[in-house]
Amino acid sequence: MSKTKTSKTVHLTIDGQNVEAPKGAMILDVTPGLGVEIPSLCAHPGLEPFGACRLCVVEIQKPGWDDWYKQLVTSCLFQVEEGLKVWTNSDEVRQNRKVVLDLLMARVPASDVIRDLGNQYGVTKTSYAEVDTEDTCIMCDICVRACHAIGRDAIASMSRGPDKYVDVPDKDACIGCLVCANLCPTNAIPFTANDNGKRRIWGKEFDLVTDERSGEVLGTTEYIEHVRKRAEDKGLLCPEDMKHESARVKRYGYAQKLSHVADVEEPIEEVK
Amino acid sequence: MTSSNGKPFGSVKNLLKRAEKILKERKKLKQEIRVCAGPGCIALGAKDIHKELCKQLDDHKKELEAAGLELNVTLSEKCTGCHGMCEAGPIVTIEPEGTFYTGVKPRDTKKIVEKTLLKDQLVDPLLYQLGHHRGGGKVKHYADIPFYSLQLRVALRKVGVVDPTNFDDFLAEGGFQAFAKAIAEMTPEDVIDQVEKSGLRGRGGAGFSTGRKWRSALRVKEDRVWLICNGDEGDPGAFMDRAIMEGDPYSVLEGMMIGAYALGATDAWIYVRHEYPLAVEHLQMAIDKLTNAGLLGENILGTGMTLNVRISRGGGAFVCGESSALMRSLEGKVGEPRAKYVRSVEKGLHDEPTVLNNVETFTCVPAIIDKGAEWFASMGREKSKGTKAFSLVGKVKHTGLIEVPMGRTLREIIFDIGGGIIDDRPFKAVQTGGPSGGCLPAGKLNLQVDFDTLADAGAMMGSGGMIVMDDHTCMVDVAKYFINFLIGESCGKCVPCREGLYQLYDLLNKITNGEGKPGDLETIETLCHTMEVASLCALGKSAPYPVTSTIKYFREEYEEHINDGVCRAGVCPKLIVYHINDDCNGCEVCRKHCPTNAITGEKKKLHVIDPDLCISCGICKSVCKFDTIDIMSGGKIVSRDVVA
Amino acid sequence: MSKRLYVTPYRCIDCKVCEQACSLAKTPVPGIPAKPRVQTFKVDDQTNFVLLCLQCDEASCQKVCPTDALVRNPETGAIEVNDRCIGCGFCVQACPFGCMDYDDIHNEYIKCDVCKGDPACAKYCPTGALVWDEKAWTDQEAKERTEKKSTDPFSIALEMAKK
Structure with missing residues (x-):
């Protein structure tokens, strides 16, 4: 061993x-x-x-x-x-991190994350020409890679060199899961999570699916459909009947089943 | 194309027999007339010349036949690859005498056929004229021209000699002898041994030992190893690989076949730059012919060896010349470099062992197998063996394609082979190694060129571009130019390269505009250091070289720009003023040509340039026949020659 | 035999001690309790129920995860969420029992990991409805523990006190 x-x-x-x-x-x-x-x-x-x-x-x-x-x-x-x-x-390491942060501060002057990090390395003001932008994207590609990981490939980095930018070329591929926005290290992806049952991200509007019994938001229609398909592909049991309920409702339903009580209908309110 | 009876060659013996037969037939020919069909010569009308030449020969044949006589010369005519001396094109040579005609026009073909071919006389006006410093005079044979006599051609051995579209021609010039030797007499181990012993280093830039690369690929090989030929030559001013692929595609393929035999590779790619359609055409033609002839595909020459070669056309991205980006591009992904801590011989294309070599490297291999490792190792220097092709461009008299043994000095290359600087102006710098190479000053002219000396001097071998500059070149402007090129070609993946180049350009732009501040040079140096050590791929790591090398050798020029607002070369528009001196005779030519009407003055009276309206376009200077327009920078005239 | 978390529904008195213990044990930021991984229900007057992750052999959550962020800890046998999680929430949708959950306060995806081998819920359960033990129960015992309906809290508490 x-x-x-x-x-x-x-x-x-x-x-x-x-x-x-x-x-x-x-x-x-x-x-x-x-x-x-x-x-x-x-x-x-x-x-x-x-x-x-x-x-x-x-x-x-x-x-x-x-x-x-x-x-x-x-x-x-x-x-x-x-x-x-x-x-x-080491000094060499710190020096190079400093230059990198200096460069990033010039690229995304509006980003707090970069500014705080820069301050840690002694960069209070960039020594280079600041780009006049409110955008805070630093082309880290996390959103692109995450979108690829969940199997959508909706996001791509476009163009090259300093003109590089991140966008969603095929709007249909986006399922509004918000993974990209949540992972973004500089919070550069604007979105509205829930505005009266609608979600907006990447210039697209989504309808949200809500659990009727608990009122919890489960995700967008496209998202639910994507997970169902994925479950099917992975050979999970009964993806067709996969219950799109909130975790609590699912738990309660399961508890009911396991406790051998057949005739209980009412106490469901307690779940909320 | 195929063996004499039209079937594929079934064995090595058949192939050699066929070669012998062609050679015998060729011996009957008295003369051979070669028309250069390199890109430069084609642009100058080489195809028309070839057509006209064929017509002339036909006419003569008919004429003589009508008179009951036979043409007493047998000859062949063909379009070959680039001859190298591109500035003197179109070029026509006649073998075996070696007669060398330059600047040929279609109407000259009649003279060439009537005088040279039929009567053995020379067409005087078409001969190459030696420079004044060599005593003038005309040269009959190209072997006597310094441009050729000082060269040693290994990779370019068949470029300009064979017809790239004709397989028989290639066989007649000794083609596939090396492959036949390798496959019939040598084991794969022997082949690798020979390549390793020859000391051949990768011609693509980094200079890694080819033999060692092959050996390590063999070591990690499980079931498949990929062979890739990198023909994505993207450096501005470099065209060695292009000339080889266009002028001698069979040699490239022969080198790949030998490599495939040594490595047991069954699949190979040639990645050709999108801008080289003729190279793709010739390579594809060669692949098709070899497949028909049983030299590619399955059971090659009856030995059971399999090799399929495919061509992929690059999308025109400079960064795809970087090996890992190239492989991603071949996989159908975005051409971005990937992390290189795992070597591509272990995990390259499709995560399988991959051997990637440059066009020139593969082309050297048959020569090594044919003539032996010792022969190759006898050329060059201790750590850089053999020869290297360079494309010599810029302010040099003989621009073109050359190949010299390693260890030749820059002076020999530029002044002896290249013929010196145009108009015999003073030499200022030579830029080697493509956009991310470095600029070397006059003090480095005695540098013996090889992989290591160039790297030590702050430049690099790169793929072998050499751009010569005279004293009318502003080094800050040159650095800015290359950085601008690299901005357009950076993939934008990592921060130091993407943001660093952008900021570097901004700083250099400010300096050339006279907005530089003291301290800018230090900022640039810090930035360059980080780009060099922290970038992801070789493009980013070498991107600051044009800046660091010019700062190293021409620091005072940067300082002049920043501190005094002077551009001593008279290049940077914001730092110079155009001024008409007292010699002006009022011919009005400049006034009429000025696009912004900045020049005023009456006929036969001194003209004046209004500096507020002048945009420093330089048109007035170029049209003035009396050289009365000066470029001033910092109150001094900079356009006049300082050197007498 | 390694230890396991045994659930005895009839012993549950819906006192929520396990939920609180879990909440405090799994708090990533002191002072802000986490969402509990375990939950008790009052199904009807006679029945209470305590539910936590079943650590399925072929777990749906594990299968749908795109980044292999759900990995079984060989020491405890429990599936744990590791730092590879990118927060797509597929697991929450896929778990048929509702045992994968999203903690919106701490912004993380949560499930029971038996506290890496020291479950707080079992430690504080006053009635023995949750037991962290390695004993092998007899069939009769197991049957009794799963099928018997919960009785009144006082008698259970009394029983516990006697032990």
Whole structure:
């Protein structure tokens, strides 16, 4: 047992701490709990690593390298290795994060998130030409990747270079799930969650489905349909009859069934 | 196209027999007349020349036949790939004498046929004229022209020699001998050994050892390994790969076939830039012919080897020349680089082991197999073996395509082969390695060019573009130009490259507009450092090189722009003033041409430019026959030559 | 045999202690209690019921999750939501028992993870309706515990006090 364990884990040092990590993990994945703070805007554990924001840079040194030689890598994309040495807060690291934040502050002057982060690294005012915009999108691609993950691919990044922007080219593909807006690190996606039974995002309006019994909002019609289809594809039982009820109502119904009480109809109000 | 009886070659023996037969037939031909059909020459009418030449030859044949005589010369005529000396096109050469005609026009063909072909006389006005510094005079044979005599062609060995659309012609020039040798006499291991021993390094820019790349792909190979030929040459002013793909597609394919044999690859892609339709046409033609001839497809030459080559046309994105972006593009995804901590030989196209090499690299392989690793390794320098093709462009007399052994100095390349600077102006800088390469000053002219010396000097080999600049070039403006190019080509994925280039351009633009502030240079340097170390792909990492190298070698020019508002080259429009000096004789030409009516003055009287109306377009200067218009910057005349 | 969370519905007196304990144990921000993962119901006069995640073998929530954010902890056998969650809410829709839920106060998707092996609900349950134990019950015992209707709270409390 112990033998297989050693082959699947590697040992490295992060800021002087000895760390044991599973093989194949990225440096950023193994830092939580070490008291080491690596800022990051485009990384999300559930999404494929992307490496766009370059904030999570760290310095590394592989065993066998000359003592003076270190390399700057993005921790979200660099796999841990046996004997690797990592510095997460060296001068070089801080300097590069500072320039990146400086650049981002010039790009999205309206973003509080970026400004606060910049202040942490000593950037109070950008040294570059500020772009005159209220937009706070930093092209981290999280929305694009999340939309891809849930199986819609509605969002795409368009154009290239500094003109790059994020949009929904095919409005029909959007199901109004709000995942993109909720994940956005700089809150750059405007939306109205519930305005009299309507939801608005990406310039599209959705009808909301409400649980009749509890009055809880379940999501948009398109969203419910998408989940039903997905459940069907995944081979779940009876997706056709999948009850679109709020969790509470479902729980109550189940409780009723399990408690062998057939003739109870009224106490449902209690659920609310 | 196929073996003599029209069937595919069933074995290596058949192929060699066929080659021998063609060679025997060729020996009967007395002369061969070659018309350059490189892009430059085609633009200047090479196709018409070829058509006219065929007609002339036919007419003569008929005439002689009518008179009861036979044409006493047998000859062939063909369109070949680029000859290299593009500025002297269209070029016609006659073999085996090596007669070299430049600037040929369709009407000259009659003279060429009547005099040179039939009477062995030269057409004097078409001969190449040596420069004054070499004593003038005409040169009969191209081997005597310094532009050619100093070159050593390996990758370009058949470009300008063979007809790219004719398979027999390629066989006659020794084509597929290397492949036949590899497949019949060598094991895959031998092939890799030879390539590794030859010291061949990737010609695409990074210069990674090709043999080592192949070996490591073989090591991780499970069931499939992809072979990709990168023909997405996007650097401004670079056209080596284009010339090879257009002029010698069979050699590229032969190199890929040898690579496929060594790696056991069954599927290969050639990724060709969208702007190269002729390259795609010729490559596709070659692939079709090879498939018919049994050299591609299944059971190649009866050996059981399988190789399918497909062509993919790039969408015109510079970043797709970056290998990981190229692979994503081939997968049908957005052409953005992906994280490169996993090497593509391990996980490349479709997450399978992939070997990606440049066109020039693949073209070198048959030569190595044919002549041996030792022969290749005998050329060049210790760590950079062999030769390298460069496209020499800019303010140099002989722009064109050249190939020299590694280790030639910049001076030899620019002044001996390139013939020096146009109008014999002073040399200022040479930009190597494409848009993200660096600018090297006159002090570096003795640099022996190879992968490592260029990198040490702050430039890079890149794919081999060389842009020569004279003293009328503003280095800040040059840096700005390249940054602007890169802005348009950056994929926009990572922050340092996307935002960094945008801000870099903004800063440089301010400097060239005279709005630079003290401290700007430091800001630029900090920014460049972060872009270099923190960008995601090679494009972003090397994007600041044009700026860092010009700051390194021409810092005082930046400082002049910022502190004194002076552009010593007289280029930056906001920093210069056009001024008519006292020599003006009032011919009124400039006044009539000025688009903003900024010039006033009566006939035969001194004209004056109103600086408020002048937009510094420079038209007046270009139309003035008496050279009376000066460019002033910071109160000094900058347009006159400082060097006597 | 590893420990399990045993539910004995007839012992539930709908006192909501488990809900409170859960709420406090799972609070991510001190002072703002979380939405409880466990819930008790008064189904009718005689019947109370306590319901929490069944940790299904082939869990629907796990199957529909696009980012594999629901992973079974091999030590406790419970399915846990990890940081890979992107908040799409598919699991809530897919769970037929309503045991996946969304905590709109703390903005997270929640389910019972048996407190990583130390369930607060069982710890504070006054009547033994929720038990964290590794004992194997006899068939008779198990039948009794699931089928018997809940009796009046006082007799159960008395029974507990005697033990």
